[in-house]
Amino acid sequence: METIKILEGKPSLTWKYDEEADVLYISVGKPKSAIGIDIGDGLVVRYDEKKREVIDLTIIGFRARILESIYQQQGRIIE
DSSP states (O other), X not given: OOOOBSSOSSOOXXXXXXXXXXXXXXXXXXXXXXXXXXXXXXXXXXXXXXXXEEEEEEEETHHHHHHHHHHHHHTOOOO
């Protein structure tokens, strides 16, 4: 399996949450040109092919995922 750089060194992390769309965007370092790869389950990774680095991660349905996890741990039913 090929290696990919993820959080190598001490990059700055920034995030933005779109409440209306329920999407969390997490960026590593400064914005760069990259390709987007849908890795399934509502996750999209942007990747710099030349440097073999993850540039950012998009989590679709972020709030819904957290609530589902909390409710499952508490044995509650999601409404």
